[in-house]
Amino acid sequence: MSLLQVQQLTIRFGGLTAVSQVTFDIAPGQLFGLIGPNGAGKTTCFNMITGVYKPTSGSIRFDGKAITGTPCNRIAGLGIARTFQNIRLFPALSVLENVVVGGFLRHKTTLTSSLAYLPSAIRETDAMKADAMKLLEVLDLQDVAHVRSADLPYGKQRRLEIARAMATQPKLLLLDEPAAGMNPNEKVDLMNAVKRLRDEHGKTVLVIEHDMRFVMNLCEQIFVLDHGEEIAQGPPEQIRNDPKVIAAYLGTPV
Amino acid sequence: MFWPKRIASIAIGIGACFLIQAVAGKMFDFYGLRLVALAGLYVTLAVSLNLINGITGQFSIGHAAFYQIGAYFTGYLSIHYFAAGAGKVGGPVVWLIAMMIVGALGATIAGFVVGLPSLRLRGDYLAIVTLGFGEILRIIVQNQEALGGAYAMKDIPTIQSLWLVWALAFLCIAVCRNLLKTARGLTFVAVREDEVASAAMGVDVTKVKITAFMVGSAFAGAAGALLAHYEGLITPQTFAMDVSFIILTMVVLGGTGSITGSVVAAIFLSYLPEYLRNLKAPDGGTLYVTGATCLQWMLTIFAAVVLIRWISRSLQFPLVQRLGLYAAAVVGALVIGKLLGFGVNLISGLAAIQIDAGQLRMAIFAVALISVMLIRPQGIFAHHELSLTWLRGLVSRKRPAEVSA
């Protein structure tokens, strides 16, 4: 029973077909990679899954339910969280506060208790801060918890985005180029962190990436997209040797 | 342990309001008392606008509309029902508190209506729409004979309760402060920082924006009720677009997002024009300045702004040296102004124009607004707050993130 089922997903912008007939399944607990050259339509697929765009045709099923066209602020509630290609943190908030915002969804406070700063709001806020701290530890950010997120180095900002997404308690985590701009050491750390998210926290992960080595080492199933269409799908060894994939990427030895 | 502490702090707050009333009553005459009241009202207005603009990042520049709704709505009710009702509820002050609540409710409905466009419009368009709502309201009110038309709604029973004015101000500050201390408040700031990311994290962006408008407008409405009963008389002119701009200047000068900044700027800017108006000439009469002098001051300020901008942009110095350079820039501007003054005084027409200090009020606001935007657009306090944590931070050299301070 797949967690995410994408069928014949297509979107057209005016005369341009950005994504065409994309179909794949992601099993629960899988580490799934979505790769392809620049402009292939990878982020567009993400945007359709997360409700930023409405597909022209095709369907998306998550956890058995159809979610095609669900508006983006309801997606997190359903259990899908994402990070962004160009990091979108809350710059004025601290690292901890960024994650707390992510966790807000899963906690209940009323407006009045917040405005009046009643004990229930204080309790919930403290609980959220504690939960956020735990997530920071998962991603090794606990030392910078009170630093303004805009002041963080790039690699830590990316990890923060993941921590924040984790705070929404998703079943499926969508990471949009999480390794971009990182040096090889940081990439290894990130890879291990993502594996831990699956192994220790049961998350299913869908990753868009350019770095072939990263994807090949991390993902169990890979979908290759070019010009909005599937050109290959399968485990890393199969993709690695697929001539179409090699041609699309102009041959990147892995 | 919570409730005793909370009740104690409320008691201290209200006590402080009574203290303000007592001290002001001793120190000031009727006119001065009114000024203290106006300052308190402006504090409420500025802090409530800051909730919408600074904290939630929505640009509402028609805030006077909510002020007006509170004032006219409760003024009307009081004219017709005060005589009958005041006794029943327990006296004028209780009536006034009831009117504050009524005013807040009326204004909050308007806040909902005005907040709806914010869901589809961005920045400057939203600003113009909020301005438009304010003007439409003002014009409609102006044309209702039942509300006094273009002249005035008068004979509102006067209940001049200074402590209540400041109690509202304290309440407004407290509520905003409370919000920011909770996780919910963080979602407001998150919406300001990045709506798309907020939505992706499951924050109900619509609800946040509308809530900000409704809470902000509620306080403005309550302030309006207080104004109407303090003055006994309100006119549509009291709520002209200029008032919205004055409140906006206070928020911008203080620092969008900083409650402390709004409070300080509101007190300062509501006092400044009155201070000027009360300046007397050496012989005790009204102080006049000539048109030439005015122009000279404007040119001086202009020169100062240009110089300070130049320093902050092109020269990278540490803070202390920069402050020294700014001081030098101000001195330089004064010199330039003096020199230009000689030339300006030669223009005959200008030297002859007599301007009394009271007329300078809006011009000063305008100059203040432009200068802040050119020199330090984030405002004096930027996003900082005066708080115990911050003071501790000053002392201990550690820098906590500002919002949670």
Place this chain on the structure above:
Amino acid sequence: MGHGVELLAALNLRTLPEQLANGIFLGAIYALIALGYTMVYGILRLINFAHGEVYMLGAYVSLFASRMLGFGPTSNKTDSSVVNLLIMLTASMIVCACVGVIIERFAYRPMRAHSRIASLITAIGVSLLLQYGGALFLPSSPPPSINEKVIPPVYRESSRIVLQAPPAELQRDLDSTQTIYLDAKKKYDFYMSTHQGVGEFDLAPDGQALHDKYKASLAPFNAAQAKADERSVVITVRHADIIILVTSVVLMGVLTYLVMFTKSGRAMRAVSHDFDSAALMGVNVNNTITFTFVLGSALAGAGSMMQATLKGPPLTTFFGFTPGVKAFVAAVLGGIGNIPGAVLGGLLMGVAEDFVIWLGYSNYSDAIAFVILIIVLLFRPGGILGSSKVEKV
């Protein structure tokens, strides 16, 4: 609903064409101002809040120019010519262009790096400064107006354009009474001009006879005129309004030429499309922006000169605010950033305002402008000639 029907029944539909014409004349001025808003927005995405005040300054420049030409409030000159008007027009356009450039250079350019709301707040500040600061220096109480004697006499007259002639008998009556009237008037005027110094009340018998005949012919003529008017459609058009329309059209033509066929105009269009690409293509962005402000402010100056001179309203430093708002709404209505849109929007706003006044709701004419603005921004922010897409945040 019943009220509306009553309203329509009370309207004199015969006056509709004239109202429409008045609306177009009003709209021409709005169009001139709206062009400034739309060009600046197109290129900087900035709502130039201070544009209405630039317009206001143009009116004051025209005032001072008229005084310097000898037509101050106490002047006795009666012989003005088109040259005077042209001098005032040029002065107004040049000064407004300069003011616009100064505002751009010192208030808007520093804000370009900041958010758009920061620019908007700065623009509000400049607007307030010009209104209230100006009130300190410029004469505004009592509000002065431009002496109408600076307008050459022929422009102060009106013409009647008959769209639908009255029935034949009424026309005959009109013609005959008019002939009698004109004849009597001519004789009387000739008599008075050859008898200098004689007042109307101490005439000699022959002069008295001419006077009485003149006066007697007036009433039947007016009555015949009224009867004919009831059965015809006539527009009374002031020559001044025609001048406004013609000048506006000429200026818009010049603008179109400049924007479509010159290098600077092409640069403007390029920068409107894409700021950064244009810069990469070698366009001097700062100069192009300056050029935009020059054009927009000059047009506003032309508009205010014509409005202030030919319509003679009292001037205060707050005189530009309301037209500024209405012109801004016009620009948005037509499609902000779109030059033909500004013209269309201006005409529509002029007609709409006139219509509102005609219906008897003149108190609400300002509010109507804001209502139109809100409706357009909420439902079709691109305006009539723009796209219908609501831009996502």
